[in-house]
Amino acid sequence: MIASSQKHWSGDVAELLRVEEGFVLADIDTGSTPGYKKNKGHAADDLKSGATELSEYQERLYARSRVDATNAAVLLVLQAMDSAGKGGIIRHVVGSVDPQGVMLSAFKKPTDEELEHDFLWRVKRRLPASGMIGVFDRSHYEDVLIGRVRRLAPENEIERRYAAINDFERQLTDSGTRVVKVMLHISPDEQKRRLMRRLERPDKHWKYNPTDVDERALWPLYMAAYQTVFERTSTDHAPWHVVPADHKWYARLAVQNLLLEALEEIDPQWPAATFDIEAEKRRLAAT
Amino acid sequence: MIASSQKHWSGDVAELLRVEEGFVLADIDTGSTPGYKKNKGHAADDLKSGATELSEYQERLYARSRVDATNAAVLLVLQAMDSAGKGGIIRHVVGSVDPQGVMLSAFKKPTDEELEHDFLWRVKRRLPASGMIGVFDRSHYEDVLIGRVRRLAPENEIERRYAAINDFERQLTDSGTRVVKVMLHISPDEQKRRLMRRLERPDKHWKYNPTDVDERALWPLYMAAYQTVFERTSTDHAPWHVVPADHKWYARLAVQNLLLEALEEIDPQWPAATFDIEAEKRRLAAT
Numbered sequence: 001m002i003a004s005s006q007k008h009w010s011g012d013v014a015e016l017l018r019v020e021e022g023f024v025l026a027d028i029d030t031g032s033t034p035g036y037k038k039n040k041g042h043a044a045d046d047l048k049s050g051a052t053e054l055s056e057y058q059e060r061l062y063a064r065s066r067v068d069a070t071n072a073a074v075l076l077v078l079q080a081m082d083s084a085g086k087g088g089i090i091r092h093v094v095g096s097v098d099p100q101g102v103m104l105s106a107f108k109k110p111t112d113e114e115l116e117h118d119f120l121w122r123v124k125r126r127l128p129a130s131g132m133i134g135v136f137d138r139s140h141y142e143d144v145l146i147g148r149v150r151r152l153a154p155e156n157e158i159e160r161r162y163a164a165i166n167d168f169e170r171q172l173t174d175s176g177t178r179v180v181k182v183m184l185h186i187s188p189d190e191q192k193r194r195l196m197r198r199l200e201r202p203d204k205h206w207k208y209n210p211t212d213v214d215e216r217a218l219w220p221l222y223m224a225a226y227q228t229v230f231e232r233t234s235t236d237h238a239p240w241h242v243v244p245a246d247h248k249w250y251a252r253l254a255v256q257n258l259l260l261e262a263l264e265e266i267d268p269q270w271p272a273a274t275f276d277i278e279a280e281k282r283r284l285a286a287t
Numbered sequence: 288m289i290a291s292s293q294k295h296w297s298g299d300v301a302e303l304l305r306v307e308e309g310f311v312l313a314d315i316d317t318g319s320t321p322g323y324k325k326n327k328g329h330a331a332d333d334l335k336s337g338a339t340e341l342s343e344y345q346e347r348l349y350a351r352s353r354v355d356a357t358n359a360a361v362l363l364v365l366q367a368m369d370s371a372g373k374g375g376i377i378r379h380v381v382g383s384v385d386p387q388g389v390m391l392s393a394f395k396k397p398t399d400e401e402l403e404h405d406f407l408w409r410v411k412r413r414l415p416a417s418g419m420i421g422v423f424d425r426s427h428y429e430d431v432l433i434g435r436v437r438r439l440a441p442e443n444e445i446e447r448r449y450a451a452i453n454d455f456e457r458q459l460t461d462s463g464t465r466v467v468k469v470m471l472h473i474s475p476d477e478q479k480r481r482l483m484r485r486l487e488r489p490d491k492h493w494k495y496n497p498t499d500v501d502e503r504a505l506w507p508l509y510m511a512a513y514q515t516v517f518e519r520t521s522t523d524h525a526p527w528h529v530v531p532a533d534h535k536w537y538a539r540l541a542v543q544n545l546l547l548e549a550l551e552e553i554d555p556q557w558p559a560a561t562f563d564i565e566a567e568k569r570r571l572a573a574t
Binding site for chain 1: 350377378381386387389393424475479482486490493494497503504557558559560562564567568570571574
């Protein structure tokens with residue numbers, strides 16, 4: 001299905017970026033811009049027109065859920081190495097729709113209470129209600145990414161989690177939630193440039209954490225963990241999308257289009273009135 | 288204190304709209320535009336430049352809280368009759384800042400679980416963390432507004448609540464949260480026009496509820512309940528502001544400016560680095 005904003009694209013963005021059988025992360029060019037027929041100069045305008053479209057879809061989705069129990073919702077799962085641009089996606093893509101229709105959750109290092117539960121416990125508590133767009137800034141995938149790289153759980157527990165994730169996401173999609181899984185993919189060099197910029201700008205120092213540099217040494221291990229995630233959890237019901245993200249403008253357009261496509265599949269319609277319109281007009285006029 | 292965006296205003300918006308001793312709600316002209324020196328034609332531009340300013344303040348507030356425990360936060364409390372424009376304020380004023388810095392809470396009819404607790408229980412669970420802008424779409428004031436009008440609690444319990452609210456808000460402000468209380472004030476005629484428009488547009492039917500018409504008969508009782516709220520809970524630490532809201536463009540500009548003034552009072556600065564910048568540059572360069 002092609003969203004109307006996709007006239008600037010040479011194909012279906014979801015298909016172009018989807019992780020399919022045989023996918024190899026190392027083959028992806030992080031500086032590429034798959035499918036976008038124009039260049040950076042047009043990106044701002046296209047993002048803006050996409051935002052208008054996204055906004056209307058979001059309102060229809062929300063409106064629909066108020067009137068009948070379709071259970072339709074969207075869950076955007078964002079994963080990435082540090083500085084890859086998750087924050088920018090939330091600010092510039094998600095931030096363009098009515099905040100009343102968005103439920104945003106940032107998952108950080110688990111708390112003691114969270115650690116006392118299964119790894120899915122905390123994410124289940126933050127699932128979007130019907131009519132909402134949920135956004136996970138990091139997610140249950142941390143438990144098989146940093147969890148694997150830093151050996152935060154025994155090997156057999158990590159192994160168990162892939163199937164648990166697939167079951168969990170299957171329940172979600174079966175009950176009406178579209179799950180849009182995105183990895184923003186940058187190169188180690190691009191990350192270096194971005195971290196350096198944070199060090200150079202006093203208004204960005206707060207975003208810099210010295211441990212970010214230590215993590216860079218683990219880059220190959222993280223990429224291997226992502227590759228395993230893709231092989232084990234890119235399913236028909238909840239496929240992964242790898243978005244080349246060295247160009248922020250491209251990543252934002254691409255994620256916006258992934259959301260547009262998910263909403264177009266739901267295709268929410270304005271609900272019909274549940275009351276007698278003419279009778280209400282008379283009643284109101286009489287007040 | 289005058290925010291720089293206030294050059295278009297003849298005075299301090301917070302002062303102009305503040306509920307002071309002797310305030311009479313019935314004297315307020317809901318179609319007026321206190322203090323704004325220009326007209327509707329300039330409102331969109333001024334809202335946009337205010338949004339840029341608000342966005343930077345929000346980011347500084349958030350950044351600051353990541354580094355040291357200032358406990359500074361902002362809580363915007365929105366109260367209004369139906370269709371007065373709370374949703375538009377959230378969409379167009381709050382929606383202009385990074386959603387990662389906003390915690391939005393809509394308080395509807397209390398659930399059974401909420402009713403088993405004191406009326407402040409559910410709002411206390413939704414207070415903004417340090418660095419955040421919290422927004423209450425309706426609030427603990429419902430419990431002395433509809434609570435009083437519809438007699439949802441005994442008279443002495445309603446009476447008890449005003450002092451409880453003042454104590455609660457005093458604790459909030461003492462611990463660093465600026466509380467910005469806003470009533471959006473429309474006339475019954477303007478509400479009638481807005482409800483009629485909802486009935487005329489199929490994409491607005493979902494926003495219409497037949498009970499809205501029944502509530503209109505209670506308008507004088509609601510205004511009396513608001514008047515009492517202002518007399519009992521407009522305090523030095525958390526004053527009320529009554530925003531004439533027949534003109535949506537005015538109400539949005541006014542609330543934006545109330546937020547700007549609250550943030551200007553906090554005056555959050557970019558935090559200094561907590562690490563050795565030059566050493567980090569060298570360490571990063573070596574990776």
